[in-house]
Amino acid sequence: MIYLIGPSGSGKDSLLDAARAPLADRGCRMVRRVITRSAEAVGEAAHGVSAQRFAEMEAQGAFALSWHANGLAYGIPREIDDWLAAGQDVLVNGSRGHLPATRRRYPDLLVLLLTVDQAVLRQRLLARGRESVAEIEARLARNARFSERVLAAHDPAVRVIDNSGPLEHTVDRLLACIDGQSECA
Numbered sequence: 670m671i672y673l674i675g676p677s678g679s680g681k682d683s684l685l686d687a688a689r690a691p692l693a694d695r696g697c698r699m700v701r702r703v704i705t706r707s708a709e710a711v712g713e714a715a716h717g718v719s720a721q722r723f724a725e726m727e728a729q730g731a732f733a734l735s736w737h738a739n740g741l742a743y744g745i746p747r748e749i750d751d752w753l754a755a756g757q758d759v760l761v762n763g764s765r766g767h768l769p770a771t772r773r774r775y776p777d778l779l780v781l782l783l784t785v786d787q788a789v790l791r792q793r794l795l796a797r798g799r800e801s802v803a804e805i806e807a808r809l810a811r812n813a814r815f816s817e818r819v820l821a822a823h824d825p826a827v828r829v830i831d832n833s834g835p836l837e838h839t840v841d842r843l844l845a846c847i848d849g850q851s852e853c854a
């Protein structure tokens with residue numbers, strides 16, 4: 670279980686998109702998240718559902734993991750447990766806030782923390798143009814709290830990947846982490 674986390678706008682979706690082919694070559698599976706975001710919203714190719722549908726799916730046990738953040742609900746389909754049981758690597762676009770609960774369920778997980786300079790992050794969120802300025806400010810405030818908390822734990826199972834530079838470099842570091850090479854730290 671590989672759990673990619675980082676602030677909204679740090680580049681998780683871009684990185685997963687850019688790394689899709691080399692990850693598939695490595696047999697690493699990715700799953701489409703279920704999000705209570707309107708289906709037409711720009712960004713991740715997530716499965717958009719209503720809040721009511723999300724609650725129904727959650728009650729039916731459709732999710733291996735689920736959390737609420739940024740005024741939205743996020744679910745990771747339970748099919749990842751079949752893939753993990755079959756011995757496959759699974760890479761999940763996760764939540765820093767949900768990390769303790771994720772670790773309780775998947776104690777051996779590898780955590781990849783994507784970081785980006787706060788000023789660059791602000792620019793990227795504004796340029797992405799998906800949220801209002803007020804929503805962007807709320808995400809920046811959440812970022813300041815959560816990444817520091819994860820870093821402060823000095824956890825050897827957490828690898829930090831910086832995405833302040835070109836995306837191709839970040840893809841290389843992601844693949845190095847997954848290949849178990851030391852230069853990902």
Ligand SMILES: Nc1ncnc2c1ncn2[C@@H]1O[C@H](COP(=O)(O)OP(=O)(O)O)[C@@H](O)[C@H]1O
Pocket residue numbers: 675676677678679680681682683684712793794796797832833834835836837839
């Ligand atoms: N290395 C990078 N250099 C320049 N722009 C980037 C880079 N990584 C991501 N972006 C841009 O930053 C914005 C946020 O990235 P996104 O992948 O949506 O982040 P997240 O999924 O973490 O919220 C997008 O507009 C994306 O194109």
Ligand SMILES: O=P(O)(O)OC[C@H]1O[C@H](OP(=O)(O)OP(=O)(O)O)[C@H](O)[C@@H]1O
Pocket residue numbers: 674675676677678681682712713738739741743762763764765766767811812815
């Ligand atoms: O606990 P946190 O680490 O702050 O994460 C909370 C949520 O925010 C991010 O999603 P977001 O709505 O920003 O979608 P995005 O990843 O596509 O930007 C992240 O992917 C999590 O699902």
